Amino acid sequence: xxxxxxxxxxxxxxxxxxxxxxxxxxxxxxxxxxxxxxxxxxxxxxxxxxxxxxxxxxxxxxxxxxxxxxxxxxxxxxxxxxxxxxxxxxxxxxxxxxxxxxxxxxxxxxxxxxxxxxxxxxxxxxxxxxxxxxxxxxxxxxxxxxxxxxxxxxxxxxxxxxxxxxxxxxxxxxxxxxxxxxxxxxxxxxxxxxxxxxxxxxxxxxxxxxxxxxxxxxxxxxxxxxxxxxxxxxxxxxxxxxxxxxxxxxxxxxxxxxxxxxxxxxxxxxxxxxxxxxxxxxxxxxxxxxxxxxxxxxxxxxxxxxxxxxxxxxxxxxxxxxxxxxxxxxxxxxxxxxxxxxxxxxxxxxxxxxxxxxxxxxxxxxxxxxxxxxxxxxxxx
Amino acid sequence: xxxxxxxxxxxxxxxxxxxxxxxxxxxxxxxxxxxxxxxxxxxxxxxxxxxxxxxxxxxxxxxxxxxxxxxxxxxxxxxxxxxxxxxxxxxxxxxxxxxxxxxxxxxxxxxxxxxxxxxxxxxxxxxxxxxxxxxxxxxxxxxxxxxxxxxxxxxxxxxxxxxxxxxxxxxxxxxxxxxxxxxxxxxxxxxxxxxxx
Numbered sequence: 001x002x003x004x005x006x007x008x009x010x011x012x013x014x015x016x017x018x019x020x021x022x023x024x025x026x027x028x029x030x031x032x033x034x035x036x037x038x039x040x041x042x043x044x045x046x047x048x049x050x051x052x053x054x055x056x057x058x059x060x061x062x063x064x065x066x067x068x069x070x071x072x073x074x075x076x077x078x079x080x081x082x083x084x085x086x087x088x089x090x091x092x093x094x095x096x097x098x099x100x101x102x103x104x105x106x107x108x109x110x111x112x113x114x115x116x117x118x119x120x121x122x123x124x125x126x127x128x129x130x131x132x133x134x135x136x137x138x139x140x141x142x143x144x145x146x147x148x149x150x151x152x153x154x155x156x157x158x159x160x161x162x163x164x165x166x167x168x169x170x171x172x173x174x175x176x177x178x179x180x181x182x183x184x185x186x187x188x189x190x191x192x193x194x195x196x197x198x199x200x201x202x203x204x205x206x207x208x209x210x211x212x213x214x215x216x217x218x219x220x221x222x223x224x225x226x227x228x229x230x231x232x233x234x235x236x237x238x239x240x241x242x243x244x245x246x247x248x249x250x251x252x253x254x255x256x257x258x259x260x261x262x263x264x265x266x267x268x269x270x271x272x273x274x275x276x277x278x279x280x281x282x283x284x285x286x287x288x289x290x291x292x293x294x295x296x297x298x299x300x301x302x303x304x305x306x307x308x309x310x311x312x313x314x315x316x317x318x319x320x321x322x323x324x325x326x327x328x329x330x331x332x333x334x335x336x337x338x339x340x341x342x343x344x345x346x347x348x349x350x351x352x353x354x355x356x357x358x359x360x361x362x363x364x365x366x367x368x369x370x371x372x373x374x375x376x377x378x379x380x381x
Numbered sequence: 382x383x384x385x386x387x388x389x390x391x392x393x394x395x396x397x398x399x400x401x402x403x404x405x406x407x408x409x410x411x412x413x414x415x416x417x418x419x420x421x422x423x424x425x426x427x428x429x430x431x432x433x434x435x436x437x438x439x440x441x442x443x444x445x446x447x448x449x450x451x452x453x454x455x456x457x458x459x460x461x462x463x464x465x466x467x468x469x470x471x472x473x474x475x476x477x478x479x480x481x482x483x484x485x486x487x488x489x490x491x492x493x494x495x496x497x498x499x500x501x502x503x504x505x506x507x508x509x510x511x512x513x514x515x516x517x518x519x520x521x522x523x524x525x526x527x528x529x530x531x532x533x534x535x536x537x538x539x540x541x542x543x544x545x546x547x548x549x550x551x552x553x554x555x556x557x558x559x560x561x562x563x564x565x566x567x568x569x570x571x572x573x574x575x576x577x578x
Contacts, residue, residue, distance in 0.1 A: 013407055186407075
């Protein structure tokens with residue numbers, strides 16, 4: 001599982017989409033099932049070439065519903081699994097995404113966002129699926145959603161996505177967008193030994209004692225590979241510690257509480273953010289994904305004008321990094337939240353801090369928010 | 382703002398290889414050279430005929446915004462592309478056009494060179510982009526042609542390597558007599574490369 005996939009310590013010019021593939025393979029992903037869709041198709045294409053060379057399996061499925069089914073199955077059998085899609089496909093994946101959440105199966109789902117709704121703007125960037133990523137599947141559920149802003153991010157955060165999925169037995173959604181997915185940047189891949197890899201914890205008890213959904217201090221039950229001799233009943237129905245359907249209030253309430261508790265326990269490592277020039281900032285931009293690139297430039301431009309601007313990048317969108325966002329809102333006299341949608345994450349910022357002076361800037365016409373637009377808005381705060 | 386980015390745009394019709402040329406340029410600077418690069422392109426139906434465009438941003442520092450803001454160099458392989466993608470051109474930018482397909486330039490301070498004609502003489506019109514790459518590489522500053530050569534050869538199949546090498550150096554030769562200083566083109570890549578610290 002640790003065989004080098006691509007020569008490390010060597011520079012490559014990679015697209016964001018290609019870097020996701022390299023990251024996934026470095027993290028130990030050996031199964032991909034998907035249905036190609038613009039602007040994510042390079043991920044499927046490159047996986048189809050690379051996976052067979054490392055003993056992995058690539059399947060082009062008939063649609064995105066089946067793709068999700070396949071990766072949930074592969075992960076249950078013990079193989080780290082990935083699929084990638086964009087808006088329309090992501091909508092189709094929601095049903096089985098809920099199944100993965102209910103059955104606590106570690107998988108990584110990449111959504112390279114494009115303009116919507118429906119088939120929308122296939123070749124244009126957007127960030128309008130951030131709420132869908134959190135609430136797209138029905139029912140209360142625990143889920144981790146991460147957003148990437150560069151080729152380096154696409155590589156590193158993909159590895160993180162697999163590690164978090166394995167550690168917390170949960171689906172992880174990785175959000176990219178048309179800009180990040182198709183931008184090429186030079187990147188040096190680190191040596192494999194320097195990549196922190198987390199593999200799911202396997203049961204330490206004999207098969208006859210194993211309870212696949214038994215609570216423990218972490219709230220994350222050890223996971224046996226299907227076919228390894230451990231009984232493992234899997235159902236989308238509410239289930240007890242044995243994995244069998246059980247609709248008692250204690251079981252149902254306890255199950256959902258544990259789902260939320262396991263991610264709350266890991267909040268410090270799950271809720272990732274990056275800061276730029278925040279130390280003495282008086283005004284700040286909070287954003288994520290490709291818009292982060294414009295934000296950094298706009299902050300630099302504002303600083304040249306003597307304005308103490310700073311930037312908070314949300315790497316983790318869900319669970320929402322409340323602490324980091326609140327700290328910025330308390331510290332700054334005004335906060336700007338630009339998004340390539342009609343205003344989605346800005347609602348969460350507002351919910352965290354109701355007293356901050358909060359401005360939103362939205363672009364939803366299929367075009368990028370440029371540094372100049374952000375700079376002008378910053379100067380007017 | 383301190384000049385720390387060199388921003389280039391290559392445009393032409395779909396099939397003229399401008400995206401390939403941009404990828405090769407980015408590889409020469411970012412993989413074979415020691416600089417940060419961001420390469421983006423127009424994406425969509427344009428890539429199947431129509432007008433095609435690709436951008437390269439080069440800097441000694443990490444690049445924030447990946448696209449062109451203030452274009453230092455524009456390579457246009459035909460008239461329609463030039464007309465479409467001339468906006469954002471810096472007044473002191475370097476404009477290089479393929480005289481085979483461009484009749485009118487929006488500024489007198491431009492360099493017209495017969496990239497496609499030269500490619501035809503070499504036997505394959507398809508290498509016009511590589512001829513142009515050699516010319517632009519030579520004109521825009523001190524991006525070592527050896528790095529461009531490595532990047533070109535790494536991108537093309539074995540049996541076309543000689544042809545592409547020939548095309549690259551034909552492009553370099555084309556600009557031997559061009560007086561870049563006379564064009565008042567600043568900044569050159571020299572400024573960028575000189576900045577690395």
